[in-house]
Amino acid sequence: MASIVLKNVSKSFRESEIIKDINLNIEDGKCTVLVGPSGCGKSTILRLICGLEEASSGDILIGNQCVNDVPPAGRGLAIVFQSYALYPHMTVFENMAFALKVRKLKKDVIEERVLEAAKILKIEHLVDRKPKELSGGQRQRVAIGRAIVRNPYAFLFDEPLSNLDSGLRCQMRYELAKLKEQLQTTMVYVTHDQAEAMTLADKIVVMRDGVIEQEGSPLELYNSPVNTFVAKFIGSSEMNIIGVKFIKNNDDSSVFELPSREKVSLRLENGVKFSQSKKYQLGIRPEDIEIQSGNAVFMGNKLNGTVSLSENLGGEGYIHVTLTDGSALSIKAQKSISEQPGDSVCLGIKAHKCYLFDEQGRSIFGTYKEHPLSTDIAENAANL
Numbered sequence: 522m523a524s525i526v527l528k529n530v531s532k533s534f535r536e537s538e539i540i541k542d543i544n545l546n547i548e549d550g551k552c553t554v555l556v557g558p559s560g561c562g563k564s565t566i567l568r569l570i571c572g573l574e575e576a577s578s579g580d581i582l583i584g585n586q587c588v589n590d591v592p593p594a595g596r597g598l599a600i601v602f603q604s605y606a607l608y609p610h611m612t613v614f615e616n617m618a619f620a621l622k623v624r625k626l627k628k629d630v631i632e633e634r635v636l637e638a639a640k641i642l643k644i645e646h647l648v649d650r651k652p653k654e655l656s657g658g659q660r661q662r663v664a665i666g667r668a669i670v671r672n673p674y675a676f677l678f679d680e681p682l683s684n685l686d687s688g689l690r691c692q693m694r695y696e697l698a699k700l701k702e703q704l705q706t707t708m709v710y711v712t713h714d715q716a717e718a719m720t721l722a723d724k725i726v727v728m729r730d731g732v733i734e735q736e737g738s739p740l741e742l743y744n745s746p747v748n749t750f751v752a753k754f755i756g757s758s759e760m761n762i763i764g765v766k767f768i769k770n771n772d773d774s775s776v777f778e779l780p781s782r783e784k785v786s787l788r789l790e791n792g793v794k795f796s797q798s799k800k801y802q803l804g805i806r807p808e809d810i811e812i813q814s815g816n817a818v819f820m821g822n823k824l825n826g827t828v829s830l831s832e833n834l835g836g837e838g839y840i841h842v843t844l845t846d847g848s849a850l851s852i853k854a855q856k857s858i859s860e861q862p863g864d865s866v867c868l869g870i871k872a873h874k875c876y877l878f879d880e881q882g883r884s885i886f887g888t889y890k891e892h893p894l895s896t897d898i899a900e901n902a903a904n905l
């Protein structure tokens with residue numbers, strides 16, 4: 522096990538700077554998950570860490586040792602790629618044993634390590650097969666097994682499950698989570714999958730265009746995103762963001778107007794001053810909106826709209842609603858959905874679940890530990 526530290530690391534390919542002065546602390550024995558849109562530099566970071574690319578500037582430390590001049594083989598890391606990259610002419614056993622043979626370990630040590638890894642991954646019965654005789658999930662296990670036998674300081678995973686169907690993915694995710702507990706080895710894990718990121722990560726690092734936007738525990742990022750980019754990126758269905766105008770302060774709440782001219786009242790705990798000359802953005806997650814057809818009985822903030830699309834997934838679903846000005850909101854429903862396109866609905870907005878951002882998308886509250894909006898809804902509609 523070892524910590525991995527990136528200090529002011531930059532990487533350019535020809536004249537374009539892909540990684541821009543990144544500082545990152547990957548803690549010993551923990552799982553750090555890198556997420557971000559395609560092309561933001563996640564794989565490049567893994568390649569820099571394991572030495573397949575050389576940084577243009579900055580230092581990379583593994584276990585407090587600067588490894589800038591250490592070739593990949595000397596860094597003691599194991600990388601698992603999305604394409605399993607198994608040797609087709611070798612059996613599962615030979616694939617897993619290969620790196621150990623190169624290191625000239627004794628035959629009985631190699632056998633012991635390979636069979637132990639095969640047992641952990643439940644592929645003992647497959648060790649004599651060739652990769653072409655395996656399913657995708659089994660191949661993926663062999664690729665992970667090949668990494669485990671090397672007993673590395675850290676595992677680097679680059680979207681290891683993205684070739685699998687959703688059922689297998691779920692199963693492998695569960696098994697990786699167990700493996701993480703069992704091995705207690707440092708992991709750096711790149712994924713586009715929210716569920717993988719949220720369940721495997723001790724820390725999630727959200728990247729955009731070669732810089733880190735925010736890092737923190739999964740729930741810190743979910744509860745306290747520093748900007749609209751992170752707010753929309755974290756969460757299995759994107760946060761709704763609507764431009765709002767500040768109207769006025771009441772005694773203990775601030776009133777904002779949506780483009781539909783409807784108003785929401787938010788009670789703030791930390792005395793932030795709003796200005797009528799500035800623009801703001803209101804964020805609300807699909808899971809934090811209540812929906813009711815016909816005559817609504819919500820207290821507090823209500824919005825009226827028309828269902829444009831309903832997606833019924835059985836136990837849950839999504840309802841897409843258009844407000845009177847044409848702006849759209851997505852709502853997650855916890856039960857199967859009866860609303861149909863064209864139905865009028867009333868939406869209840871839970872004030873304490875709302876987020877506020879400035880015009881540039883920065884959270885108005887910066888990085889905060891607790892959600893800044895109070896748990897009360899300003900219930901007296903007459904105040905609006």
Ligand SMILES: Nc1ncnc2c1ncn2[C@@H]1O[C@H](COP(=O)(O)OP(=O)(O)OP(=O)(O)O)[C@@H](O)[C@H]1O
Nearest residue numbers: 534535539557558559560561562563564565566713
């Ligand atoms: N060897 C290279 N030469 C030139 N450009 C490169 C090279 N490797 C990567 N890039 C560029 O660097 C950027 C980041 O690539 P990278 O593979 O790190 O993205 P990523 O975040 O892993 O994306 P994805 O989610 O699609 O895998 C991309 O614009 C890519 O085209």
Ligand SMILES: [Mg+2]
Nearest residue numbers: 563564565679
């Ligand atoms: Mg990649």
